[in-house]
Amino acid sequence: MKVVIYIYHFPRFSETFIARKFLYLLQKGIDVHVVAWPSNEQHLFPEVQPYLKRVHYLHLTKNKIKAFFYLLYAFLKTFIKDPALTIKYFKITTPLYGITKALKKFYSEYPILLIKPDIIHFEYITIFKEHHHLKDILNFKAIASFRGHDVVYTGIDEKDYYKDVFSKLDAIHTIANYLVKYAKKYRGLPSNFSPIRKIPPAIPSDLLEIEKNYSTRNGVSEPVRILTVGRLHWAKGYEYILKALNILKDRGIKFHYRIIGEGPLKEMLVYLINFFDLEESVEMLGKLSFSETIEHYKWADIFIIGTLWGSLKEGFSNAVLEAQAMGLPVVAGEYTENMKYLQREKFAIPVERRNPEDIADKLQLLIENPAERKIIGMRAREFVKNYHTIDKQAEDFCRFYTEILGEVRK
Amino acid sequence: MHRIAILGINYPPSTFIKRKVEALSTSNKFQITIFSYRIDRHKDNTLSNPDIKIIKLLHPDDPVLWKVAVFIYYFIKISLKHPKILNTLAKTAMGKAIGFKSFLNLFGNYLIISSYSWDIMHFEWVMHAYSYIEVIQALNRSYTVSLRGRQITIEPLLSEDKKNRLSKILRNAQKIHSVSYALKKNAENMISEPLDIQVIYNGVDTELFNGKCDNSEHTYLNIIFIGSLIWRKSIDSALYIFYRFLSEGGKGTLHIVGNGPEKPRMLSTINNLNLNDNVVYHGEKTEKEVAEILRDMDVLILTSFAEGLANVILEAMATCTVPIATNVQGNPEAITHGENGFLFSPLSIKEPVSYLLKLYHNPDLLYRMKIKAREKVESMFTLEKMQEGHIKFFMEAIK
Numbered sequence: 001m002k003v004v005i006y007i008y009h010f011p012r013f014s015e016t017f018i019a020r021k022f023l024y025l026l027q028k029g030i031d032v033h034v035v036a037w038p039s040n041e042q043h044l045f046p047e048v049q050p051y052l053k054r055v056h057y058l059h060l061t062k063n064k065i066k067a068f069f070y071l072l073y074a075f076l077k078t079f080i081k082d083p084a085l086t087i088k089y090f091k092i093t094t095p096l097y098g099i100t101k102a103l104k105k106f107y108s109e110y111p112i113l114l115i116k117p118d119i120i121h122f123e124y125i126t127i128f129k130e131h132h133h134l135k136d137i138l139n140f141k142a143i144a145s146f147r148g149h150d151v152v153y154t155g156i157d158e159k160d161y162y163k164d165v166f167s168k169l170d171a172i173h174t175i176a177n178y179l180v181k182y183a184k185k186y187r188g189l190p191s192n193f194s195p196i197r198k199i200p201p202a203i204p205s206d207l208l209e210i211e212k213n214y215s216t217r218n219g220v221s222e223p224v225r226i227l228t229v230g231r232l233h234w235a236k237g238y239e240y241i242l243k244a245l246n247i248l249k250d251r252g253i254k255f256h257y258r259i260i261g262e263g264p265l266k267e268m269l270v271y272l273i274n275f276f277d278l279e280e281s282v283e284m285l286g287k288l289s290f291s292e293t294i295e296h297y298k299w300a301d302i303f304i305i306g307t308l309w310g311s312l313k314e315g316f317s318n319a320v321l322e323a324q325a326m327g328l329p330v331v332a333g334e335y336t337e338n339m340k341y342l343q344r345e346k347f348a349i350p351v352e353r354r355n356p357e358d359i360a361d362k363l364q365l366l367i368e369n370p371a372e373r374k375i376i377g378m379r380a381r382e383f384v385k386n387y388h389t390i391d392k393q394a395e396d397f398c399r400f401y402t403e404i405l406g407e408v409r410k
Numbered sequence: 411m412h413r414i415a416i417l418g419i420n421y422p423p424s425t426f427i428k429r430k431v432e433a434l435s436t437s438n439k440f441q442i443t444i445f446s447y448r449i450d451r452h453k454d455n456t457l458s459n460p461d462i463k464i465i466k467l468l469h470p471d472d473p474v475l476w477k478v479a480v481f482i483y484y485f486i487k488i489s490l491k492h493p494k495i496l497n498t499l500a501k502t503a504m505g506k507a508i509g510f511k512s513f514l515n516l517f518g519n520y521l522i523i524s525s526y527s528w529d530i531m532h533f534e535w536v537m538h539a540y541s542y543i544e545v546i547q548a549l550n551r552s553y554t555v556s557l558r559g560r561q562i563t564i565e566p567l568l569s570e571d572k573k574n575r576l577s578k579i580l581r582n583a584q585k586i587h588s589v590s591y592a593l594k595k596n597a598e599n600m601i602s603e604p605l606d607i608q609v610i611y612n613g614v615d616t617e618l619f620n621g622k623c624d625n626s627e628h629t630y631l632n633i634i635f636i637g638s639l640i641w642r643k644s645i646d647s648a649l650y651i652f653y654r655f656l657s658e659g660g661k662g663t664l665h666i667v668g669n670g671p672e673k674p675r676m677l678s679t680i681n682n683l684n685l686n687d688n689v690v691y692h693g694e695k696t697e698k699e700v701a702e703i704l705r706d707m708d709v710l711i712l713t714s715f716a717e718g719l720a721n722v723i724l725e726a727m728a729t730c731t732v733p734i735a736t737n738v739q740g741n742p743e744a745i746t747h748g749e750n751g752f753l754f755s756p757l758s759i760k761e762p763v764s765y766l767l768k769l770y771h772n773p774d775l776l777y778r779m780k781i782k783a784r785e786k787v788e789s790m791f792t793l794e795k796m797q798e799g800h801i802k803f804f805m806e807a808i809k
Contacts (some may be wrong), residue, residue: 239647239715268715270567322662
């Protein structure tokens with residue numbers, strides 16, 4: 001089985017699970033390759049280094065002369081190996097995109113023409129949208145992932161953005177069922193599309209081994225420590241958290257809130273922190289390395305995230321799973337249909353999205369009950385251990401690929 | 411006739427600047443020259459008075475050859491007319507520019523503004539003045555600025571450098587115009603020394619923005635959100651307030667007018683809250699189209715985190731549309747809570763939802779507030795009042 005993983009940049013810390021999957025598939029004897037743009041976080045993955053010949057980097061340059069030579073190299077290499085395929089490639093892509101764009105596409109796809117894989121896993125549906133014509137050129141099974149923003153809002157203002165895309169896919173991997181529901185309702189995914197495999201997000205299991213000391217801080221004599229890790233982007237709903245903290249402040253509750261992350265909404269956060277008079281209790285720490293972030297997970301009593309979609313029940317984002325693995329009680333939004341389940345299982349605290357009053361109430365409950373924080377934190381750890389470790393995820397992917405190929409052989 | 415130069419606005423200007431410039435030019439007291447970085451004469455909203463001069467300034471995105479030609483032309487012109495100031499202009503540009511390209515742009519623009527005759531330079535966007543203070547002083551002239559919103563409410567928070575720049579601009583200005591008392595107070599709190607700030611409210615064309623203040627039986631509310639889809643306007647919370655209004659038994663349609671980077675957020679929130687059947691998205695509209703749409707509306711919902719004094723509140727009130735708006739900066743100067751509209755704290759949910767329900771269940775109250783809203787605009791926010799204010803402002807500044 002020859003598998004290509006197509007991703008934007010590789011390896012990246014925020015996508016550790018992809019590096020782990022790559023290594024796991026190799027371990028299982030699968031001929032796996034990665035096609036990606038380079039990453040500046042390679043040094044964080046020494047375990048990947050011995051296998052870099054399986055990572056086919058595409059070079060990004062604004063220098064037109066350099067770009068010409070990269071392209072010439074790619075063209076000659078592909079043409080010498082398989083002239084018929086190269087000609088077929090341009091016969092199909094030139095009428096679709098014009099020669100300039102076809103050449104650019106060719107450069108970003110030539111490693112695939114050389115590898116001739118059985119399966120290509122496009123790690124975001126948005127990547128497959130850029131390369132779906134490959135299905136008319138090569139014989140392979142196309143799998144694309146639904147991960148969140150790619151389904152919820154990318155290209156949302158363009159009608160039928162994914163129209164031609166779904167019909168060329170052989171299988172979908174989703175991190176959660178709500179994304180499939182959303183795609184069927186709003187993004188044109190055919191209601192009878194199959195197969196769709198849910199393999200939830202996952203984090204390295206070594207986080208489960210880090211000891212967590214639970215504090216008795218209750219917001220009266222000593223401020224409770226609250227943490228968010230996430231990009232400063234509108235999708236994360238930071239404004240609602242800040243408003244909730246403003247409500248808590250008015251209620252006389254002491255807290256210390258730290259935000260780890262960078263992004264386009266920094267200006268909004270600076271303004272709202274000032275507007276809600278939170279300068280003394282809110283810190284913006286910017287982007288930190290993973291090891292530094294771990295120290296802040298240890299520091300915190302509560303983790304909160306304001307993301308406007310996502311499901312605690314199905315395993316929220318990586319940052320949330322990391323916090324849960326470190327034994328932190330998490331406060332986040334949840335879909336109404338999962339609320340009862342979460343209230344029963346108690347491995348996280350669900351809140352109504354965009355509702356600062358509800359967020360403040362739920363935070364207050366946790367702030368005033370250190371014992372409850374410990375119970376929820378410990379259950380969160382169990383939850384991650386049972387359902388969201390990277391090894392389990394890699395195993396599920398391996399099985400998924402085998403099944404998809406099994407269908408081909410039939 | 412006094413000569414006013416206005417620098418740093420795009421052409422055609424946004425609606426409220428257009429109203430101001432036209433009001434000044436029709437007074438027959440001033441000759442207006444606009445120095446603009448971007449000019450698009452094909453767009454709507456161009457100025458109707460042909461006596462207003464429009465001069466293109468250099469912009470980093472302009473074609474290089476064009477920039478070189480303009481630069482040489484104005485360089486020769488100044489060399490012949492005022493050779494003594496060339497050195498000052500070049501030195502100032504060198505002090506302000508970051509890199510050679512930026513130096514040429516700035517020097518070029520200094521040459522352009524020095525080539526024309528004007529008595530006073532006005533900056534509609536206060537921060538633009540920073541690059542020109544020394545040049546204006548070298549030309550022995552003075553400048554005025556307008557305080558409008560973001561540049562006074564948000565920018566100074568972002569860095570000490572921005573705060574210092576703003577302080578320098580305000581301290582050196584001949585006179586300062588503010589669109590609200592709230593912004594005036596903001597500026598006064600920032601600078602310890604006394605500033606000459608005059609509040610002149612923006613005016614509304616009450617002929618164009620003129621709705622029916624009817625008291626017909628309402629079975630639903632027509633609610634409108636108007637504004638750029640940017641974080642400051644918080645379209646997401648407007649949608650959530652509307653969602654809660656519907657969940658609590660209200661009936662109505664939310665109309666959205668505007669465009670911007672948060673459009674994907676708006677569309678995904680409409681999906682996530684299942685509001686597709688209750689929201690009409692109009693996109694970006696011209697002033698006339700906005701006036702037309704407003705005529706059928708009952709309530710304006712404005713969820714902004716920061717506003718100088720939102721023009722859209724004035725336009726809505728003029729059109730008998732009751733504003734429910736955040737109590738930020740200048741908004742309370744137009745809205746008297748409970749009388750001609752409602753105010754709430756940004757990101758609050760319960761209060762704005764309760765106001766919407768109140769108006770939905772009480773058509774008489776809605777009618778009374780519509781009348782009061784229109785009256786307020788007629789008494790305080792007319793074009794005539796604005797014109798009077800600006801004429802007085804510039805006459806005093808030029809003296």
